[in-house]
Amino acid sequence: MPGSVSAPGKRRFPIHIVVFIAPGAVIYTLFLIYPLLDSLRIGFFGNETDGGGFVGFRNYALLLFDPDWSERFRGAFVNSLIFFFINVFVQTPVALMLAALLANKTRFSTFYRTAIFVPAVLSLVIVAFVWQLILSPVWGVSRDLMGLFGLAQFFQPWLGLQETALTTLALISVWQFLGIPMMLFYAALLSIPEELTEAARIDGASSWNVFWDIKFPLLLPIIGIVTLLTYIGNMSAFDVIFAVKGPLAGPNFSTDTLMTFFYRTFFGTGFQQPNPVMGGAVAGATFIILMAGVAAYFFLWQRRVRSYEL
Amino acid sequence: MSSDNRPSAGVPIGAVGKHAVLIFFTALSIVPVLMILVNSFKSRRAIFSDPVAFPGPETFSLIGYHTVFVRSNFMDYYVNSLTVTVVSLVLILILATMIAFALAEYEFTGNKLLAMFFLLGIILPVRLGSVSMLQLMVSLKLVNTLAALICVYTAMGMPLAVFILTQFMRQVPREIKDAARIDGANEYRVFLLTLPTIRPAIATVAILTMIPVWNDLWFPLILAPAPETQTVTLGAASFLGQFLSDWNAVLAALSLSAGPILALYLIFSRQFLSGLTAGAVK
Numbered sequence: 001m002p003g004s005v006s007a008p009g010k011r012r013f014p015i016h017i018v019v020f021i022a023p024g025a026v027i028y029t030l031f032l033i034y035p036l037l038d039s040l041r042i043g044f045f046g047n048e049t050d051g052g053g054f055v056g057f058r059n060y061a062l063l064l065f066d067p068d069w070s071e072r073f074r075g076a077f078v079n080s081l082i083f084f085f086i087n088v089f090v091q092t093p094v095a096l097m098l099a100a101l102l103a104n105k106t107r108f109s110t111f112y113r114t115a116i117f118v119p120a121v122l123s124l125v126i127v128a129f130v131w132q133l134i135l136s137p138v139w140g141v142s143r144d145l146m147g148l149f150g151l152a153q154f155f156q157p158w159l160g161l162q163e164t165a166l167t168t169l170a171l172i173s174v175w176q177f178l179g180i181p182m183m184l185f186y187a188a189l190l191s192i193p194e195e196l197t198e199a200a201r202i203d204g205a206s207s208w209n210v211f212w213d214i215k216f217p218l219l220l221p222i223i224g225i226v227t228l229l230t231y232i233g234n235m236s237a238f239d240v241i242f243a244v245k246g247p248l249a250g251p252n253f254s255t256d257t258l259m260t261f262f263y264r265t266f267f268g269t270g271f272q273q274p275n276p277v278m279g280g281a282v283a284g285a286t287f288i289i290l291m292a293g294v295a296a297y298f299f300l301w302q303r304r305v306r307s308y309e310l
Numbered sequence: 311m312s313s314d315n316r317p318s319a320g321v322p323i324g325a326v327g328k329h330a331v332l333i334f335f336t337a338l339s340i341v342p343v344l345m346i347l348v349n350s351f352k353s354r355r356a357i358f359s360d361p362v363a364f365p366g367p368e369t370f371s372l373i374g375y376h377t378v379f380v381r382s383n384f385m386d387y388y389v390n391s392l393t394v395t396v397v398s399l400v401l402i403l404i405l406a407t408m409i410a411f412a413l414a415e416y417e418f419t420g421n422k423l424l425a426m427f428f429l430l431g432i433i434l435p436v437r438l439g440s441v442s443m444l445q446l447m448v449s450l451k452l453v454n455t456l457a458a459l460i461c462v463y464t465a466m467g468m469p470l471a472v473f474i475l476t477q478f479m480r481q482v483p484r485e486i487k488d489a490a491r492i493d494g495a496n497e498y499r500v501f502l503l504t505l506p507t508i509r510p511a512i513a514t515v516a517i518l519t520m521i522p523v524w525n526d527l528w529f530p531l532i533l534a535p536a537p538e539t540q541t542v543t544l545g546a547a548s549f550l551g552q553f554l555s556d557w558n559a560v561l562a563a564l565s566l567s568a569g570p571i572l573a574l575y576l577i578f579s580r581q582f583l584s585g586l587t588a589g590a591v592k
Binding site: 024025031033039280 | 328329331332335336338339340342343345346358361362401405406408409411412413416418424427428430431433434435436437438439440441442443445446461462464465466468469472496497498501517521524525527528532543546547550560564567568571572575576579580583
């Protein structure tokens, strides 16, 4: 009978459970859950200048339809999506390939894993600076490197150009966090029992076929989780853009994402007054966008993968 | 693919190709980081003339580090970052272990719901709550204190720590706990008895917690930007802004800010990576 486990013999109020849970739960609720909920609440109220009362969805309507806000909001949303798609379509396949190579009884695999994970432990301040240096036309390291392959004339200051800045930043982010999905795929590959692949091997299947026909379907659940984590992480990307471009996300807002937009809105910049209520609305809109991704994962992907496994 | 008809011993790209790919990605990952570290020990002229060379007797120089220590309060930044990181980590480990034990051990009403409640924190970016977080800190008079950062980071690190530690707590054999209860131990004693089993998880939780805390730019920027509460990451970022043209100093500041976390990662990488894989398999 559930509930009787806690106090063998007597049924009394299980005070020890409260003692174990309460301290952590209070800090977690006060400093994480409460600020999140309260920020969403603020989004439904007015500024001090217009009385500060409840205004319903007015701030959200401004965000979607007022040209002063909607243009920036749409731009930030589209850029965040682009940022996410570049990450998914570059990072996931490369991480999968590296994990497959590492899990294939490779020598020095610990060394490779440790090294490829290194960028993920660094702060974006360093990552941003090192790539600004490498890609800088002044220092010229990448031009010299491309010159080795006779490609020097194709060098461009990619971080500075409006057309390429966002893609370049996304690729820097791919570079930094590649080790995380790689490790998750690697762990999943190691957990596949030998017997499953042994039979196919005896029948003469190549490693290539064994991977795609047997291992890959078993990896689908973890690929789903990695995609969800990538979505959450990249739709709320901030550090790399802020560290390279500052809060204005230039050139001409071409690298503006939901979080840089949120930062400018509620915290203000040299050109813009802080606006907490609109900040609350931007946070609420971002929250809905993130939850839509989570819902899509649970209702579309996970259900499909489950039935596939059966 | 033509590899379809190969014998079973054949691998698609062969051992040499495999290592070539892995070496390429290894180099891609660590050469940029090494370039920062190596060039921070070189004279200005050598940084420009030969960026990829190691420092030799003629090019070796500590001028950058000299500038950093004379012109900024880097030692204070270190003390701030260490205080924030260590205090948050200790709080997270203690509080999350207690919660993990309760969630794994007792079947009370709302157990599943509570576990879901803590999982929320993994999915939701805390930063979206910044507007209210700032107001909360203002009313608690914690703005520009390290305590503000410690509170936020403790709350932020809790969900993942609870999640990982609960997996480990579930593995403690029931017999150990029941034997202790028959001997008359109360529940707090039983909890202390289970602690040794989570030791393998501590390295993983510690590194997963410390990396985002040490590297965070957002909350120091918003909650504690005052010069006396700046962390290493914020200090390095603002130092970068002031000394942008002094490359020696910038490279030295960056190396100093990355050094501790990089050293910690390399020391604990074996436990960390195996803990990560053990946690992910479940």
